[in-house]
Amino acid sequence: MSEHAVTEQQVLDALRAVIDPDLRRDIVSLGFVKDVKICDGNVAFKIELTTPACPVKDLMKSQAIQAVQQIPGVKSVNVEMTASVRSRQVGVEDLLPNVRHVIAVASGKGGVGKSTVSVNLAVALAQTGAKVGLLDADVYGPSVPLLMGTRETPHVVNDKIIPVERYGVQMMSLGFLLPDDQAVIWRGPMVAGTVRQLLTDVEWGEKDYLIVDLPPGTGDAPMTLSQSVPITGVVIVMTPQDVAFTIAAKSVAMFRKLEEGLGRPIPILGIIENMALFACPHCGEVTRIFSGGGGEQAAERLGVPLLGSIPLDPTISLSGDEGVPAIIAHPESAQAQAFRQIAQALAAQCSIHSMADHTLLRNIPLIWRS
Ligand SMILES: Nc1ncnc2c1ncn2[C@@H]1O[C@H](COP(=O)(O)OP(=O)(O)OP(=O)(O)O)[C@@H](O)[C@H]1O
Ligand SMILES: [Mg+2]
Structure with a gap:
């Protein structure tokens, strides 16, 4: 490992600076950051939002790239924006569970x-x-x-x-x-x-x-x-x-x-x-x-x-x-x-x-x- 080997923890810590404006919490504690891959300073990960209808998707993406780029040793950052709509509370009697x-x-x-x-x-x-x-x-x-x-x-x-x-x-x-x-x-x-x-x-x-x-x-x-x-x-x-x-x-x-x-x-x-x-x-x-x-x-x-x-x-x-x-x-x-x-x-x-x-x-x- 080189002196500046980037760790997943560093990436996650950096991404805590990115806040979801609707949920008012950082994307790491919200569990939105997925599949972090680090290879020789090249970092890739997914950000999974709660709706594809997010107006600030691009802004969050660029904030994430910026945050991770600041980690010493990072050469490139690749972010894929995805969405998985989280469900309402499914109740006991629910005719539409899907x-x-x-x-x-x-x-x-x-x-x-x-x-x-x-x-x-x-x-x-x-x-x-x-x-x-x-x-x-x-x-x-x-x-x-x-x-x-x-x-x-x-x-x-x-x-x-x-x-x-x-x-x-x-x-x-x-x-x-x-x-x-x-x-x-x-x-x-x-x-x-x-x-x-x-x-x-x-x-x-x-x-x-x-x-x-x-x-x-x-x-x-x-x-x-x-x-x-x-x-x-x-x-x-x-x-x-x-x-x-x-x-x-x-x-x-x-x-x-x-x-x-x-x-x-x-x-x-x-x-x-x-x-x-x-x-x-x-x-x-x-x-x-x-x-x-x-x-x-x-x-x-x-x-x-x-x-x-x-x-x-x-x-x-x-x-x-x-x-x-x-x-x-x-x-x-x-x-x-x-x-x-x-x-x-x-x-x-x-x-x-x-x-x-x-x-x-x-x-x-x-x-x-x-
Ligand atoms: N923003 C708008 N500008 C112009 N016309 C509109 C606008 N919104 C609705 N309308 C028109 O007003 C009428 C009533 O609209 P709509 O049928 O959607 O109302 P609704 O609340 O569903 O009515 P209902 O209670 O009868 O179901 C329709 O002719 C519709 O085209
Ligand atoms: Mg109507």
Whole structure:
């Protein structure tokens, strides 16, 4: 061994300087550094993040290279960035043990853009390389087939329904199973039964993220979903008018109540403010349309993160009608950028919640009070 033989310990010590900005801990104690190989001063290792949707992947990589280069005797540093999505807590009764994160998209009232947000976030996450499923749990008005531009009838293999795939997302909706003009008169237990079937009778397979588009309001679907699988958390979509706060608060309150009944946490992963700003299609100028504090203030009052704001844009609506999500139809637009940024923030929240010790989290006082 030469005088400057580099050791694995030295490499790990140096890498403790690299901090994951979401988890606020160094990548060594988080267990992200894998396969350290040292050969004659040439160092190679992997950094395995908790999501492929990490916006600061490149920054962390260059920080790691810099840190290791400072060790005397190091000639070259080779870092491979990978991702392995860590699972939510898998519970006793879990109908989807191979799905790492189940994310419910909810709102207190209809028409705020839940379905639009759900499809665009699902596609944005899939574009990062994650395995993504999309479950349309809005049995009253399934809109995923329309928004994703397909009415394909799903195949059944070994008594399981195979999800329909589009834009890299595997999805299931009652809309694929019912004829166009069929009206269903729903009774409470039927909703529960149907949502449960959409979880159990569908071959969801292995997924990093399953986005669940819930019907509006506080009904049976969120209850069945959270009883059937320990969901990673809920995202609340709201519009920025003053009244919207009360509605978002109602939604949060419902999940808090469900959580009490279940005896396990249903974290609110954050708020998404939709139709907040107007980007003029002619000059590009961005204006805030409604008065009131909007999403930022709501998030603060509810004590949850604001994941991001999506501008009001007529092309979102048009792309929806044409069955091409805005993120595919106009990938460079402000709304597509907003969806990508929100997808990253959401993935970060999933990582934070799966890494955190739930008992510790429980001890953090809730800022929100009714
Ligand atoms: N940011 C936006 N800019 C412009 N139009 C939007 C935006 N977000 C949603 N829309 C439009 O608003 C309407 C309602 O959206 P969407 O169907 O996604 O809402 P929802 O909350 O799922 O409704 P529901 O409660 O009926 O399920 C749609 O026509 C959609 O295209
Ligand atoms: Mg909807």
